[in-house]
Amino acid sequence: MLRTNLTHILSEKEHSELLKNNENVMVCCGRMGPMCIPVYAEMEELENEYKHVKFADMEFDLPDAKVIRELPECKSFFGIPFVIYYKNGKVVKATSSIQSREQITNNLDTYFNHHE
Amino acid sequence: MNNHFDVIVIGAGAAGLTAGIYLSRAKVNTLILNEGTVGGQMVLTHQIANYPGIENISGYELASNMKAQAQKFGCTIKSNVKITSFDLKGETKKIIVNNKDEYTSHAVIIATGGRPRSAGASGEEEFKGKGISYCATCDGDFFQDKEIVVLGGGNSALEEAVSLTKYASKVTIVHQFDNFQAFEHYVSEAKKNPKISFIMESKIIEFSGDEKLRKIKIQNQKDFNISEMNIDGVFIFIGYVPNSEMFQEIIDLNENKEIIVDKNMHTNLPGVFAAGDNVAKRYRQVTTAVADGTIAALSAAEFVNNIIKNVHIEDTIE
C-alpha cells in the first residue's frame, strides 16, 4: 500500500465504485519514488482546497491497476506516475511523470470547474 | 495571526530544515517558507547510504524525519507557497507570499537549493513522461529492449547509464565535453559495458515525435554538424543549477549564479544568510547542506540576539 494520506484504491472494484460515487476524481497511480511522492504531496494539500474533487492513489504494481495502466489514454506513457482525471466516470485528462502544483491545479480548474 | 518572526528560512530542503531545527530549539521564532514539496532534493533520492549514523534510508523518510524534528521544536513550516515579492535590504525583512500574505523578520536564511538543469532543447516539456525521463529507477522498466540515450557526463549519468542496460537493448551516452566529470570507476564501468556507446562533444538540440518521443537532433559542438537519431527514450542527468536568480539584483552571486557567503554563511546583505546547494562551494551533499544550515542558523540567531539586545538598550535610554 502506498504510504500517503490519500484514499487508496486497492482493487478494480474499488476503482469503479469510486468513479460511480464521485463526479470529479483525480487518481495518481505510482510507486513510492522520487517522481511520484511530490505529486501525492501536492494532492494531499489540494484535498483541502478542492472539496468538489475526490483525490485517490493506486499502487502501480497492483495487478488490478491495469484499469489505469491499460487505458488507451496511457498508451504513450513512459514515466510514472500516471495521473488520471475522471469526470462522471470518463477520462478527461491523463498525464505522465512528475507534475508541478501549477500543472495539477491547471488541470483541476480546467476539467472540474466548480458550480456552486 | 502574527506574521512577524525572528527568522524566516526560504526553502525546506536539508539545509532549511536543519536551520529550522537549530533555531526553533534555541527558541528563536522561525518560519520556513517552501515552494515545492518539503524535503527538496532528498525526496528525489531513493536511498541515501552516506548520511552518518543511518546506514540506509530513503530520501523521503530522511526528509520526513527532519520535518517532524523541526516541527517538534516549534518551527512553523508552510509548504507549496510562492514568494511573489520581497524586500530584504532594510532592518525589517519583508516577504510576500501568493501575492497576499506578508511575513516579516529580523533575519532571513536563503536555502533554496537547486533544480535539475534542463537540456534547453525544444520539445523537452512536451515529451516529459512520453520518452523523456529524469529517473532511471522510476521509469527504466518502460524501456525493456528499447534503444535509449542518456544525456550527461557526470557520476549520475554514467551510473544510471550502466543501470539502464538492465532494460534497454542499447544505451548511447551523449555528452557535451570530450571528457567525463565523473569518478574513474563509473567511467570504466560504462566503457566496458557492451551495450553502451558514446557520442562526445555533442548536445541534443531538439526532441520530436507524435504522441511519444521518436527522434532527437544532436549537434556536434566542434563542427556544429547536426545529425538525427531515432530513439525510444532519453534520460537526462546534466546536473543542477542553483535557485538564486530571484535574488540576483540584491545578493552577490558568482559566475555560476551561486550565492557568495562568508564563513558564517552571511551574504553581502546584513541579516541575510544562505545555506545549502545554492551557495558557492565544491561539494553538494546532504551532509554539507546540513552543515551549512547549522552555521547559518547559529549566525542568524546571534544576529537576531544582537538586534534585540540593541532594541532593549534603546528602550532603556528612552
Ligand SMILES: Cc1cc2nc3c(=O)[nH]c(=O)nc-3n(C[C@H](O)[C@H](O)[C@H](O)COP(=O)(O)OP(=O)(O)OC[C@H]3O[C@@H](n4cnc5c(N)ncnc54)[C@H](O)[C@@H]3O)c2cc1C
Ligand atoms: C538524484 C540525487 C541523488 C542524490 N544522492 C545523494 C546521496 O546519496 N547522498 C547525499 O548526501 N546527497 C545526495 N544528493 C545531493 C543532496 O540531495 C543535496 O545536496 C541536498 O539535498 C541539498 O539540500 P538543500 O537544502 O541545499 O537544497 P534542496 O534539497 O534543493 O532544497 C531546496 C528547497 O527550497 C525550495 N525552494 C526553491 N526555490 C524556492 C523559492 N523561491 N521559495 C521557496 N522555496 C524554494 C525547494 O522547493 C526545495 O524544497 C543527491 C541529489 C540528487 C538530485
